Amino acid sequence: xxxFIFLTVLFLMLLPGFSxxxxxxxxxxxxxxxxxxxxxxxPKAEKTTPDTVTSASYVMVRPKDxxxxxxxxxxxxxxxxxxxxxxxxxxxxxxxxxxxxxxxGKDKIKPLTIRKFKIFSTLQIIEIIEVFLRIxxxxxxxxxxxxxxxxxxxxxxxxxxxxxxxxxxxxxPIKDIALNAVRYIxxxxxxxxxxxxxxxxxxxxxxxxxxxxxxxxxxxxxxxDWAEPTLKILQVLLWAxxxxxxxxxxxxxxxxxxxxVSVFIGVIFSLGSSTAxxxxxxxxxxxxxxxxxxxxxxxxxxxxxFVVEKNLMVVRLKTxxxxxxxxxxxxxxxxxxxxxxxxxxxxxxxxxxxAEITFGYSTPWQTIHDILINAAxxxxxxxxxxxxxxxxxKMDDFYACYQINCYTKDVSKVPLIYTLLYxxxxxxxxxxxxxxxxxxxxxxxxx
Numbered sequence: 001x002x003x004f005i006f007l008t009v010l011f012l013m014l015l016p017g018f019s020x021x022x023x024x025x026x027x028x029x030x031x032x033x034x035x036x037x038x039x040x041x042x043p044k045a046e047k048t049t050p051d052t053v054t055s056a057s058y059v060m061v062r063p064k065d066x067x068x069x070x071x072x073x074x075x076x077x078x079x080x081x082x083x084x085x086x087x088x089x090x091x092x093x094x095x096x097x098x099x100x101x102x103x104x105g106k107d108k109i110k111p112l113t114i115r116k117f118k119i120f121s122t123l124q125i126i127e128i129i130e131v132f133l134r135i136x137x138x139x140x141x142x143x144x145x146x147x148x149x150x151x152x153x154x155x156x157x158x159x160x161x162x163x164x165x166x167x168x169x170x171x172x173p174i175k176d177i178a179l180n181a182v183r184y185i186x187x188x189x190x191x192x193x194x195x196x197x198x199x200x201x202x203x204x205x206x207x208x209x210x211x212x213x214x215x216x217x218x219x220x221x222x223x224x225d226w227a228e229p230t231l232k233i234l235q236v237l238l239w240a241x242x243x244x245x246x247x248x249x250x251x252x253x254x255x256x257x258x259x260x261v262s263v264f265i266g267v268i269f270s271l272g273s274s275t276a277x278x279x280x281x282x283x284x285x286x287x288x289x290x291x292x293x294x295x296x297x298x299x300x301x302x303x304x305x306f307v308v309e310k311n312l313m314v315v316r317l318k319t320x321x322x323x324x325x326x327x328x329x330x331x332x333x334x335x336x337x338x339x340x341x342x343x344x345x346x347x348x349x350x351x352x353x354x355a356e357i358t359f360g361y362s363t364p365w366q367t368i369h370d371i372l373i374n375a376a377x378x379x380x381x382x383x384x385x386x387x388x389x390x391x392x393x394k395m396d397d398f399y400a401c402y403q404i405n406c407y408t409k410d411v412s413k414v415p416l417i418y419t420l421l422y423x424x425x426x427x428x429x430x431x432x433x434x435x436x437x438x439x440x441x442x443x444x445x446x447x
Contacts, residue, residue: 068248072155075211083148086143094137101133110154146170180251187249198242205234227286232312263297275330276313283312284330291337298413300327306412320415340411350409355421358399363434365400371432372404375424381417383407 105126112120122127150170153159211217213227252258287310292298296307298317303325307316315332318323327335340351359368369390376388386407394401404425408417429436 008279013316069172076152076155076391079148079152083144084397087144089136090140094133097133101129106128135295148173177219184251187251191246191249194242194246198238202235202238205231205238223290225290225293226288229284229312235285279313279329282333285333286310286315286329287312292339292341294339296339297414298340300332301335340414350383350407351411351414352405352407352418353421354405355418355425356401356403357425357436358401359434359436360399368402369432370371371428371434372402375428376404376421377404377416379406379420381408381410381413382421383409 013373054082059064072113108123109122109125112125113124143197147170150162154163208228209231212219212222213224215224247253250258292307292310294307294310296302298307300315300317303317303319305319305325307315308318308324309316314328315327317327319325357368357372372390373388376382377384382388383406388406389406391403391405393403404421406421408414410417426436
């Protein structure tokens, strides 16, 4: 820091000396010429030596209200000293701020979280603030130097034009920005009005969507679970229409550079998001097909689980083993979907679960039917009405295949129901003194 201030002060102090020397040479030659011209024109002029002419003319030509070189140099040194002191104070202030931030920032600054999701920790926020303070310190120092150098240059005739040029570099952009900002105010009001209208329209749509989702507003043929995705679609379309309306009012929208950037972004988006757009369209189709909803137990590509998330891009299932499986909407759209909740929700009888056993022909089928039905009725979460029933699905050479079918509405407990059903079937045959082991025979003939 000290080395930076010393070099800055040294640079600024050398500039007026060089400028003053150049100014004195130029001023002296101009004064000599002017004085010689005056002497030659005067009829009573006496011949004098060049030294005498130079000294006399210097005294005669210099304006009375112009500062002397010593005064200019003093003003220059004073400005340099004041600016160096200000720079030192500013850097010292920022140093104290950094120290206080490191010591007490951990206790006063809390992590930035949104809905229990931590975006920035306390240390990360402190680092961001430190970077911002460092940038602000350098910006303030640069502004001080930019303002100081033209002021010093303006004291001397040789660098006065350079001072005007430097001030022009600073003031002209600021003036252009200010004038353009004033001219842009009417367009800004138009944009604000359009955005406000869009926001109020979206609030109205959100209100009606909530009423439909809660069942308070019924539209024939429109299901409540369509309310939220339809609202999202309308939001996207409405904001796209809003952007198209306010586009002509944006600053620089009519420039070729702005239009070229817009076309480039559109091309990149269209080339790189073909799969994403396909999933998005598939998400719309799945939404209005209504093959399942959140909480349903479904089977997709041999994966059985509960739907825990459904959006316009992917669907996530949670299996009975607490595994989360993600399916892109394009894959779901081309796959077979089995929804186990459909029957239990829309049908009073509920979901049918079944189990198959094989038994020899020596045991009457009536006995096997009674054992299987009693085992199903003794199973928890199985409906007593409709009553379980048995189907004989196959007759092989040495045994027949029996299938017990029973109803349940507790779809979330299907694995547990199967376990209890298997246990009751084994207990029923054991209590009846029947062995469930079925013999398999195979004849091998050799030529």
